[in-house]
Amino acid sequence: MRASDLEVYRDARTGSRFELRIDEQTDREIVSGRLVAGDVSFEIVDGIPRFCPPENYAASFGYQWHRFATTQLDSHSDSSRSSEQRLFNETRWPRDLRGKRVLEAGSGAGRFTELLASTGAELFSFDYSTAVEVNRDNCRKFDNVSFAQADILAPPYEPGAFDMVLCLGVLQHTPDPRGAFRALVRLVKPGGEIVVDVYRLWWRCLFKGKYYLRPVTRLLPARAQHFVVRAHLAWAYPLTGLAHRLGGRGVGRRASALLSVADFRGAGGISAARARELSELDTLDMLAPRYDKPQTLRTVRSWLEEAGLEGIEVGPGYNGIEARGRVPLSAQVG
Numbered sequence: 001m002r003a004s005d006l007e008v009y010r011d012a013r014t015g016s017r018f019e020l021r022i023d024e025q026t027d028r029e030i031v032s033g034r035l036v037a038g039d040v041s042f043e044i045v046d047g048i049p050r051f052c053p054p055e056n057y058a059a060s061f062g063y064q065w066h067r068f069a070t071t072q073l074d075s076h077s078d079s080s081r082s083s084e085q086r087l088f089n090e091t092r093w094p095r096d097l098r099g100k101r102v103l104e105a106g107s108g109a110g111r112f113t114e115l116l117a118s119t120g121a122e123l124f125s126f127d128y129s130t131a132v133e134v135n136r137d138n139c140r141k142f143d144n145v146s147f148a149q150a151d152i153l154a155p156p157y158e159p160g161a162f163d164m165v166l167c168l169g170v171l172q173h174t175p176d177p178r179g180a181f182r183a184l185v186r187l188v189k190p191g192g193e194i195v196v197d198v199y200r201l202w203w204r205c206l207f208k209g210k211y212y213l214r215p216v217t218r219l220l221p222a223r224a225q226h227f228v229v230r231a232h233l234a235w236a237y238p239l240t241g242l243a244h245r246l247g248g249r250g251v252g253r254r255a256s257a258l259l260s261v262a263d264f265r266g267a268g269g270i271s272a273a274r275a276r277e278l279s280e281l282d283t284l285d286m287l288a289p290r291y292d293k294p295q296t297l298r299t300v301r302s303w304l305e306e307a308g309l310e311g312i313e314v315g316p317g318y319n320g321i322e323a324r325g326r327v328p329l330s331a332q333v334g
């Protein structure tokens with residue numbers, strides 16, 4: 001972390017500022033030390049402040065993103081730039097965000113972090129799992145990003161500190177998606193914007209095989225989850241391939257959902273090997289997380305209304321439901 005990040009970090013419980021105790025630093029960053037506020041102290045380990053216990057319910061994500069560190073990064077393997085398209089379509093944010101302070105909640109390996117960093121924004125990015133280490137390694141070349149390991153439900157940032165807050169693919173994986181959304185809204189400054197997405201709860205969930213397998217798979221240790229996913233794909237991946245070939249994209253998609261296989265072969269423009277790797281990653285991502293709490297359109301809309309946001313838009317989208325809103329200029333911070 002950089003000493004200047006102290007401006008923005010706050011103790012989530014008391015709102016107090018931190019005092020920085022440095023053990024080791026380089027020209028570029030504080031490598032180890034502590035952030036102290038009263039009787040609370042958080043360690044800086046390997047350049048990253050850790051505001052939560054190192055092992056927590058998101059451990060499967062830590063394993064997943066260490067194992068598939070660059071698989072989803074446009075900069076490494078995706079000529080179709082699918083993350084870039086998704087990010088800028090979902091947010092509708094400009095490509096130049098210089099002068100804006102942006103928060104990314106639940107960054108994973110950093111497929112959106114590298115794109116947000118390229119806009120020139122002053123970016124704060126955090127994740128509850130050790131995936132944040134992978135993200136930091138992937139985005140080392142940027143000096144406008146600050147990383148933290150932290151919980152959305154207790155975010156260690158100053159209320160109202162951000163022009164924009166982004167949270168994609170995360171809320172459903174917390175024990176309290178509504179509480180997580182509310183915690184993020186508090187961090188947006190008056191006139192600022194929040195964009196989130198969340199899995200959709202609707203009749204189609206009845207035909208998603210993952211909801212029948214997850215009661216068991218979510219409880220396994222991460223390595224065992226990965227083993228189970230590989231074993232599952234060994235028989236199910238050829239079947240969903242057959243469904244794609246014989247029935248076309250629609251039938252293929254339905255078979256994939258039913259059999260709990262993330263199948264990218266209908267997407268077009270990607271090699272068989274890449275489709276298989278993406279499949280392994282995303283099938284793990286379906287079966288491993290401790291929490292998967294999809295929401296209805298109506299519920300998500302109620303979150304934004306309760307928070308008093310303006311310009312509310314809630315609708316079906318890439319990941320299920322996409323939602324956006326602005327904090328009124330007249331809003332009280334905190």
Ligand SMILES: C[S@@+](CC[C@H](N)C(=O)[O-])C[C@H]1O[C@@H](n2cnc3c(N)ncnc32)[C@H](O)[C@@H]1O
Nearest residue numbers: 058061106107108127128129151152168169170
């Ligand atoms: C499916 S991944 C999405 C990562 C990234 N946003 C993306 O779309 O590639 C979900 C991420 O949310 C993180 N996560 C889960 N619960 C969290 C919490 N309470 N606070 C912060 N991050 C959390 C996980 O560790 C994981 O990296």
